[in-house]
Amino acid sequence: MEMNTLNNNNNNQSDSSSPPQRKRVMNPVDPEEFRKQGHMIIDFLADYYTKVSNFPVRSQVEPDYLRKHLPDSAPLVPEPIESILEDVQEHIIPGITHWMSPNYYAYFPSSGSVAGFMGEMLSSGLNVVGFNWISSPAATELETIVMDWLGEVLKLPQQFLYKSSNNNGGGVLLGTTCEAVLCTLVAARDKKLSQIGRNNIGKLVVYGSDQTHSSFGKAAQIAGIQNVRAIKTKRSNSFALKADSLLSTIHSDVKNGLIPIYLCATVGTTATTSIDPLMELCDVAKEYEIWVHVDAAYAGSACICPEFRSCIDGIEGANSFSFNAHKWFLTNLACCCLWVKDHNALTKSLSTNPEFLRNKASESKQVIDYKDWQITLSRKFNALKLWLVLRSYGVENLRNFLRSHVNMAMTFEGLVKLDKRFAIGATLTEEHHVIMAWKLIQEHADSLLGSS
């Protein structure tokens, strides 16, 4: 690659209307430039973490604040990294809401960590595209192994783990829960349509509760499914979806000629932290051959602690399970862990086999091509991040980290109970007590305690 030698200095003299013939151009991956700038950015971010708790958590800017600070057009000539970092400091930092601040309590907590960041860096630096095994065997194999590790720590049934399910089940890393729900929903849809004919898509019906995350309705919308049931829950039942409510809704739908295909059960709902009773729901679902997906977006992390594992009791009856490691598991955005019992159901809907991707390894069926387990073709080396988190902290430290949050939440709940202006919103079982309390502290501590 002799032509790609570094020569930034005379590139700006060229005229766009007269392309040069064999001009020497810059080397975009010059190792020494990489080293220099990399160290600068690391120091920039380390300094940011040192002072982040001093910033107002929520950005104070007004809509359209940024345009007046930036030029109208992209620069024609290169600008030094020093000027760019100055602009980040002056114009970008004031415009961000500081998810990495220890005073941040909105939505879900910032779950970035040293290990999560280092894993992301390695993945971005190696910059492999792991759509199939051959395009980077390590990217595929590490993902399968790490998902088996994590599945074991969560005490998922053997059918969800690749190795111990005789390669029928297994885990995959996606970006977000929305993707996990969409992929499994499409798999469930197509499984049913292959039996009853594709023209019956209008008859399909899917189930959640009025507490289910909005991404469920969106996934159904994207998948072309028009019948979405948001079954009513009650405060007296801690806003959990009751099996008999599900059953009566199904009965009514079936009587009307509709065909049930999918239930999205939630462990730790966003608004009320309710936990749907998996065992009873799966029993109902089984009778109607309904695919059960369990969305434990934030609460799933806590299940690595033996004392909280009961939150997902009944998971053995489900078809798929997902949680977001970027929510409460020290993994930088984005990292959604999805396990399925039958990955053929996914690949039947999502696989493609264009001529330019054919290779002996795929044809041998001895390898996984994760492109067929997800929406997109291209994918990063996702597993490095989760691997570094598990190794850098170790499972016991991760458990203690989660426990420390639960302890803080219990303390906070005690404070809330002392204040007559507040009430705990739902009768709590021991398990979601801690999760609800955790959510309380995450969502309200900021305004209650005036910590920012």
Added chain:
Amino acid sequence: MEMNTLNNNNNNQSDSSSPPQRKRVMNPVDPEEFRKQGHMIIDFLADYYTKVSNFPVRSQVEPDYLRKHLPDSAPLVPEPIESILEDVQEHIIPGITHWMSPNYYAYFPSSGSVAGFMGEMLSSGLNVVGFNWISSPAATELETIVMDWLGEVLKLPQQFLYKSSNNNGGGVLLGTTCEAVLCTLVAARDKKLSQIGRNNIGKLVVYGSDQTHSSFGKAAQIAGIQNVRAIKTKRSNSFALKADSLLSTIHSDVKNGLIPIYLCATVGTTATTSIDPLMELCDVAKEYEIWVHVDAAYAGSACICPEFRSCIDGIEGANSFSFNAHKWFLTNLACCCLWVKDHNALTKSLSTNPEFLRNKASESKQVIDYKDWQITLSRKFNALKLWLVLRSYGVENLRNFLRSHVNMAMTFEGLVKLDKRFAIGATLTEEHHVIMAWKLIQEHADSLLGSS
């Protein structure tokens, strides 16, 4: 956050069956630990780039090579970064196919760069979740601005730029083309179904050619659209989709009671680098109110050079346009740039409005909430990467970088022509001549020249 002080040493003594009460746990974002490890990873990657050209480009491992090198379970106790990096060196590097090698010519080229990596680092380090404006105004506003910059450099019609379209059009950063196609397809589908009723989904039909990327068929599958036309192309027409072939296919479909909704036209197909004639195709589409998406996944980058801009002549008739900056624009994976003329068509299909995301800024309609332009809810601060690429290299350097590849491709094409064992596959126009030649060198130079 007093409880989060660093105390890695005694955490491993705990027993998982007896949760500690108010134990001090590790600080997952300790700035000095971040600084130390960050510098180590930067050096690790810089060293990797120094020697990457010495490795065999394609990994030489056999399926299931990795399990025997790794433990069966996740570690209970923390491991130092030094041990982890040793394992990366010994067990991961031999298992990757080196997309960053200068000798890599498969699929599309490694498009990582110093600037792309630094942008990704900043985004991962700030770790903001930019689903709506309020969650980090800078993440939204920089994206809108940078996409206006890049749209202007590409000379996209004003209707595709946010500012100059009176805020009707605009750009968004997604992960891959698959997402761009799925989002626009769903928008087109729902626009039609809102007129004719959702029960008519089985009548909808979408169009591409037999050269269109496989992600088009997959997106249609996900969106529940069963009628997908892969219109035949011919070598004599350089494998481009002819407008009269499109028209006769539409005629036949309409006669059979089907309803045309979407055309995926391609500028630079994967297998044969053909360029569909946008102007003629858009004329046909307009007559039938068909949404035209233009997929210029790799070739779009070249259109920043005035001499290659004619590849997308006719784009003014399209509804949406996308290209992948991670393919040929020095941006690390993943970065798909999508522009639309009417972002309301996207948000009508993809918006959600759960109680926990409501806020004054969104309700004022003065801001963009990009969650409603994409499949997922969560999203990273995507624009930093592209902003750093544009600023660090400058538009003129980027043009020269692309031109240097085209020049190499022309040289290579000359060599191919001299060798009687090879023929150029299609009659070439001047514009896709260079793109086809570029693809040739990318895909075949390795085996032809024996460079690895």
